[in-house]
Amino acid sequence: MNEDRNAAGLTTDLTDLRLLHLADSALPIGALAHSFGLESLAAAGLLTTNNLDEFLRGWLAENGILDAVFCREAFRIPMTGISQAREQWAELNALLSARKPARESRVGSLTLGRNFLFTAMAVAELPLLREILAMPESASNLRRTGAHYSLAFGIVAGVLRFDEHRAVLTFLHQSVAGMISACQRLLPLGQTEAARILWNLKPLITEAAERSAACGCQAVYSFAPLLEWGGMEHPALSTRLFIS
Numbered sequence: 001m002n003e004d005r006n007a008a009g010l011t012t013d014l015t016d017l018r019l020l021h022l023a024d025s026a027l028p029i030g031a032l033a034h035s036f037g038l039e040s041l042a043a044a045g046l047l048t049t050n051n052l053d054e055f056l057r058g059w060l061a062e063n064g065i066l067d068a069v070f071c072r073e074a075f076r077i078p079m080t081g082i083s084q085a086r087e088q089w090a091e092l093n094a095l096l097s098a099r100k101p102a103r104e105s106r107v108g109s110l111t112l113g114r115n116f117l118f119t120a121m122a123v124a125e126l127p128l129l130r131e132i133l134a135m136p137e138s139a140s141n142l143r144r145t146g147a148h149y150s151l152a153f154g155i156v157a158g159v160l161r162f163d164e165h166r167a168v169l170t171f172l173h174q175s176v177a178g179m180i181s182a183c184q185r186l187l188p189l190g191q192t193e194a195a196r197i198l199w200n201l202k203p204l205i206t207e208a209a210e211r212s213a214a215c216g217c218q219a220v221y222s223f224a225p226l227l228e229w230g231g232m233e234h235p236a237l238s239t240r241l242f243i244s
Helices: 002-022 038-043 052-075 082-098 103-123 127-132 140-144 149-159 164-186 191-212 225-236
Strands: none
Touching (some): 002 149, 038 164, 052 164, 082 103, 082 127, 082 149, 103 127, 103 149, 127 149, 149 164
8 A cells, every 4th residue: 555655656756847847947948038028128117126026917817827728728639639639739829829919929939839849859758749740750840830838838748647737837837937037137136036026926826727727718818918019129129138
């Protein structure tokens, strides 16, 4: 009996560690090079240390739930047949692209998604994922297809049979942490204050993850015109720290 419990515990521990690994900011996918419009907002004085907490709360209520819903939908793709899975994958990427009007943010999401899939397939044996994406071992044709980051994270988590809710929750937490990290390079935001903001946002992260379970990709929407404006204005900045 103890051996059974130990084996189950070891399996759970290993799964959790692998999920944390895939959500680690040190994963070599280029996430640190993107601000997704935050740089433009900071340059215009619209994003400051005083309103950062409020801004991130709004992001979770709009963009966060949007990405969480699509992450969940992608998580479920491996449960279908290969032919249907391929159709769903293409449809989800098209739907999410349509909901990201700012070109830089849209391209940034696609770039991170492709990089994430490359990295995941390099560190783990994922034959089912390769079959769904109709990819050879080189994975070269993925460069010509869409792969949004939230969808890439979701489908990898599904193939690896992680817990769906835990995967979505981890993705959201990593996304918020990444935005705060970007703000530390854009604003006079110290490490302690950054840690405090992320700590206080955790209840809202769990709430966003829970709300995403009650909404489908056809019904979900996001209204974040300021952030989209920031993404569209980013190419016009005289100096830039980030790609997006």
